[in-house]
Amino acid sequence: MLQLISTAVTDRGARGIAVAVSQLIHSGELAPGARLPTVRDLARELGTSPTTVSEAWSSLTRAGLIATRGRSGTIVLSGERLRARLRYSHMSGLLGGAAQDLSTGVPDHDLLPDLTDTLRRLGDMRLTTSYLDDPVLPALEEHLRASLPYPADQLIVVDGALDALDRTIGVVVRFGERVLVENPTFPPILDLLEQTGADPVGLPMDSSGIVPEALAEALRREVPVAVVLQPRAQNPTGVSMSAQRAAQLAEVLSGYPDVIIVEDDHAAGIASAPVVSLGVHLPHRTVHIRSFAKSLGPDLRLAAVIGPAQVISPLADRRLLGPGWSSRLLQNVLLDLLTAPSTAALLEQARSEYARRRAALLQILAQQGITATADDGINLWLEVADQQAALVSLAANAIAVAPGTPFEVTPLATAHLRVTAGLVREGFDELGKLLADAARAGGPERASSRLNRGLPRGPR
Structure with a gap:
């Protein structure tokens, strides 16, 4: 076991060790239930400090790949145990x-649209007949670009907001890197980050979105690779970011040019607040995701993603090795719905x-x-x-x-x-x-102070 891991490790820093062990687990060379070497034994084998190995083990634990079982040592988790951690x-x-x-x-x-008329209209149309057609319907791309909050290098359509987040995180984030997120936030965002091996760091919110001072403090401590936020109808709080707050956050981030901003506009169509995006201020660093499931139907698994070529190009290229494109039939349905006055x-x-x-x-x-x-x-x-x-x-x-x-x-x-x-x-x-x-239930009258001070109390 020591020889297997030490041979796989090419970078003896904490992240390098974690990446190597993660790859061994995903390849099956480290099987579920396998007992890993002790921190001291592996540190001695690699010629590094126990603290470094301990940091690597912590990263793998956060990613749900391993768990410490007291005297039984540290073991590789099985798929069932991984799911239980989600x-x-x-x-x-x-x-x-x-x-x-x-x-x-x-x-x-x-409160969702009836697809009967849309499907009837599409039934009389000549739809896609070739694998070589454009991945995004040109007419749909034109309509989406006109409605999205800022001009961007590229646009792609994928299979829903979580697919977009998964693919974007896969391009932007590497094992052990820090990502700033809202606290609280949508659990699958945390699942995706933790499964990637990222270190999510929560930022408090008020009634206008992420607190700028908290963002500035987190950036000063250690620069992350990305900030993930929900600009409208934030899940779970329902907070929509104001245009003024977007400008304030963009100003804070302007001093950190390598940080990518990822926006999940999952409530487009039913959000009462106007469209707002940090991409208006930082277009070459912002990935904006707009999905339509909440407004047009959960089975309409489509989301538009705009952003800089440095993120969207590798995302699109990698997708060619999988599904290739999102169903053009569904894209036609989406286009018809978005352009219908009804x-x-x-x-x-x-x-x-x-x-x-x-x-x-x-x-x-x-x-x-x-x-x-x-x-x-x-x-x-x-x-x-x-x-x-x-x-x-x-x-x-x-x-x-x-x-x-x-x-x-x-x-x-x-x-x-x-x-x-x-x-x-x-x-x-x-x-x-x-x-x-x-x-x-279950306690005395609750204290009025909260960690996320400023969230609105009752109707406004």
């Missing part, structure tokens, strides 16, 4: 098959209805003295005294919500739940009171 797998809370499942974060089906009217109705639902719940919670945020989108971020007690309280009433812990990069000052407010059509008074009871 934050995404812990978002469903306590209750399966709930009468009212508000844990999902999905849009209301009745879609614009439906999206306006959906934005208004989601805003009504959020406001109704926030008002009742505020009347009950409960702190929650839900400025935009479909989610509500509820502060609770005790997460487990709150989940149990709601489960007793056949209500499922998502626990807040998977969304946290590092622990927040208080516990939270994420509630999909966009799925609540009626019964706001009753649900609001049940949420308030759950928020108070």
